[in-house]
Amino acid sequence: MQEQETSKGKKEINGFLPFYTNAFDRVFIGVVILIGIHLLWLRFMEPALPIEAATVISLVIGYIVVRRG
Amino acid sequence: MRNPRTGWLLLSPTLIILLLFGFAPFLYVLFVGFNQWNVFSADDGLVFNGLDNFRRLVFDDDFLHSVGLTARFAIFAIGSEVVLGFVLAQMLTRNFPGKSLFRIIHTLPLMVAPIAVGAIWRLLVIPGFGPVPFFLDRWFDLKYQIGSYPDQALWTSVIMDVWHWTPFVTLTMLAGLSAIPKEPVEQARVDGANRFQVFWYVTLPFLRPVLLTTVFIRIMDAIRTVDEVWMLAGGGPGTRFTGIYIWRVVFPRTDYGYGSSISLITLYLTIVLCWLLFIAISGRRKGEVE
Numbered sequence: 001m002q003e004q005e006t007s008k009g010k011k012e013i014n015g016f017l018p019f020y021t022n023a024f025d026r027v028f029i030g031v032v033i034l035i036g037i038h039l040l041w042l043r044f045m046e047p048a049l050p051i052e053a054a055t056v057i058s059l060v061i062g063y064i065v066v067r068r069g
Numbered sequence: 070m071r072n073p074r075t076g077w078l079l080l081s082p083t084l085i086i087l088l089l090f091g092f093a094p095f096l097y098v099l100f101v102g103f104n105q106w107n108v109f110s111a112d113d114g115l116v117f118n119g120l121d122n123f124r125r126l127v128f129d130d131d132f133l134h135s136v137g138l139t140a141r142f143a144i145f146a147i148g149s150e151v152v153l154g155f156v157l158a159q160m161l162t163r164n165f166p167g168k169s170l171f172r173i174i175h176t177l178p179l180m181v182a183p184i185a186v187g188a189i190w191r192l193l194v195i196p197g198f199g200p201v202p203f204f205l206d207r208w209f210d211l212k213y214q215i216g217s218y219p220d221q222a223l224w225t226s227v228i229m230d231v232w233h234w235t236p237f238v239t240l241t242m243l244a245g246l247s248a249i250p251k252e253p254v255e256q257a258r259v260d261g262a263n264r265f266q267v268f269w270y271v272t273l274p275f276l277r278p279v280l281l282t283t284v285f286i287r288i289m290d291a292i293r294t295v296d297e298v299w300m301l302a303g304g305g306p307g308t309r310f311t312g313i314y315i316w317r318v319v320f321p322r323t324d325y326g327y328g329s330s331i332s333l334i335t336l337y338l339t340i341v342l343c344w345l346l347f348i349a350i351s352g353r354r355k356g357e358v359e
Contacts, residue, residue, distance in 0.1 A: 019348050028344070032337075032340075032341055032344070035337055036341075038120075038123075039123065039127055039334070042120065042123060042124050042127045043127040043128070046124075051120065
């Protein structure tokens with residue numbers, strides 16, 4: 001995973017996301033994914049599986065995004 | 070001279086005001102969004118109900134319909150404003166007779182309050198009184214009634230928004246165009262670039278920050294539009310945008326908890342949309358030079 005410093009002194013990494021991200025970007029994307037998954041889960045999946053499953057899935061995805069995004 | 074403490078001291082009044090009037094109300098709405106709070110219900114206090122408001126929201130056809138309508142309104146209004154604003158700004162960079170007068174007249178709608186804009190357009194399009202339905206009927210035999218036809222109400226809202234906000238886009242684009250140095254444009258012309266190539270490879274990259282800021286401001290404004298559309302159509306079919314739906318839930322129905330949850334999801338959608346646009350326009354994608 002490549003790491004580069006921008007002109008403003010922020011560290012950005014070249015992960016699997018299609019753009020360079022700093023730490024704030026990756027946490028933000030993690031939160032956006034968390035909310036999105038919960039809303040979609042409430043709409044489509046809740047009769048089959050409880051909402052806690054959505055929390056676990058979104059936390060795992062959030063962790064991957066923050067570490068490798 | 071560079072003392073961080075002095076910087077924070079100078080920033081502190083703004084930060085305090087932002088925290089008090091921006092962040093604290095947001096936290097309160099976040100709290101209310103997870104509660105049931107209806108003053109006309111049996112228990113008129115706040116009752117924690119977890120995700121129930123959001124569970125109700127994702128199945129609420131009226132809300133989902135309002136999101137779709139708002140998206141259509143925002144796409145067509147902002148798209149038209151950006152194209153028109155750019156063309157007018159290009160025109161205003163050149164000299165022509167009556168340029169100053171045109172610039173003043175063109176900027177006038179910006180000075181009118183949204184509620185007055187709604188009132189003006191209502192007077193223009195009200196059936197049996199306004200000139201627009203009269204002439205459309207007389208010249209094209211077209212029945213124009215925004216209270217009866219949702220599509221007509223939506224398109225009238227779009228045209229009204231374009232009329233009101235295109236001057237703002239023109240002014241920002243004009244500022245952006247004025248800041249472009251002449252040398253790269255002249256170099257491109259010497260190298261044989263045609264007008265489209267000059268626009269695409271020179272003008273547009275220089276305009277990118279201005280374009281981004283303008284579209285951000287317009288997206289946020291378009292998504293929260295209430296007053297002028299309310300004045301125009303009274304929340305009738307075709308104009309039940311998200312802002313108007315929130316108003317209906319919060320005020321006449323006094324369902325504060327549910328209204329807060331809709332506000333939060335609208336904020337979420339706005340932030341995600343602006344962020345995606347930022348990534349697309351700002352040049353942070355891989356393979357692009359910042």
